[in-house]
Amino acid sequence: MKHRHRIKEVGFWALFFLVFGLIPVFAKSEYHLVLANHILIWGMFAMAFNMLFGVTGMLSFGQALYYGLGAYWVGLMVKTFGEAWFLPAIGFGVLSAVLLSMLIGLLVIRVSGVYFTVLTLAFGQLAWQITFKWYHFTGGDDGIQGIMAPGILGNHIVYYCFTLLLVAVSIWILRRLVNSPLGLTLRCIRQNPDRVRFLGRRVRRNQLRIYVISSSFAALAGGLMSGVNNSIHPDMFYWTTSGEVILMGVIGGIGQFFGPFIGAAVIIIIQDVVGARTEYWSLIIGLVMMTMVLLLPRGLVGEIQAFMARFKSGAGNRG
């Protein structure tokens, strides 16, 4: 049992570094590098979101708030003070996400279920409205263009490696978290919050912890993304952004740690491949989504895992 986990773990990392490490070597154009960067960053964002949803059972529809926050710290600081502030701005973005998510978290974790979802959505939309309307400060609908990372990071391949490293470290941290006592406690909260109180633990306090952790990784994703696209826009705060990470989670499988990452890759590749041929790519996403929910409710990774388990136990019975 433990051994198999080890193999899966090593397998993921080997594949991860093999695929994403070789992309700069084989990428035919800069565009492919950008695509790979998107998969990395959205994948990490979706995994961090899944700490809330799949692990703790809190469906936040407002993680775009922190994603946008991270992006706008970088955009505004680079625009106002220059390129040198790119890296510190990523840090400030994460830090301010910690503070803001603590404040907002204290409000939103007071309610659970669909009320939590709606409240997070409301805060996200509020942030979008402010960014959208406050033209002088945020650039409003135009967003901010020409955000360049300083020095050698301005090189696309170097920036890609930088993202790869930060995303790998983030995933590793989240992985440790899931296997840790806090991770176990959070899963227990999803399954039976009343019993967790009878373990002498505060349910809300732990929900706040993971809300803050998840949100700070969302801010990191936003900050990193601003350097990939070299531009940011208020839609990063919009509810569709929050919706997209939920979609990624569901397609990849929210019950699986690596599921949301795979879901992110699938959605981004569909957008790219189908989007090149027709503008109705969202129709395809919709159909994929319906198929998944109706036929493969555990998500891609979840269903594969279930299939393997069935296969193994079948083989065991014969032997």
Add this chain to the structure above:
Amino acid sequence: MQPILELDAVTKSFGGLRVTSGVSFSIEKGSISAIIGPNGAGKTTLFNQITGYLNPDHGRIVFEGEDITRLSTREIVARGMGRAFQVTSFFPEETVLDNIRVACLSRLNMTRKTMKSVSEFTDATDKAFSILESLGLDKQADRQAFELAHGDQKLLDIGIALGLEPKMLLLDEPTSGMSPEERLLTRNLIQKLWKEFNLTLLFIEHDMDTVFGIAQTVRVLQMGRLLAEGSPEEIRRNPEVITAYLGEEVL
């Protein structure tokens, strides 16, 4: 006699219905005793008040000399009160081991740790395994809890409570839904755990063989009131109890 738990005129109403009506008793440290009574007598509601899941309207609950009447569940649990549930309560998707390990980790105040795997916490893991062995669940440690048989899930529920190393343990119908054979095993197991873990044990039970087999003291609740309290022999012969609950056949 050294009391560990004292109830003083505990009263609770739901709307116009008095579910607990001036219940007073005290429980000796290290004892094993039972609460019996017909359905709706207020037995589980009483457990809910002792564990802070509900607050009594009037009266006092004292645990180890400290007034816990208004404390939260979390605070009462932290003082050494454990509980297993009538409707089996555990973490279905976790392994049997992790169900108990999370309780051990909570007891050690380790649930905030984020960067080390649960298996690296050897104190909690060893403790969880020793509890699994006491319960006879050690061979199923790696199975997910929802896969267990009902009787084993009831034991797991008790195991989670034991992981917190309680001084006092409340069991709400530990043998409900079990076959007669399982009941006998569970009865013996409860007695064994009581001695092994130095517990003060209070249990609600409908199975009279279990009640009269292992309880030192039996308390009878009826319509929220304490109808009688005494040794199993006294309760068995109490005419009020016989009319209210036991009927003739136990004689």
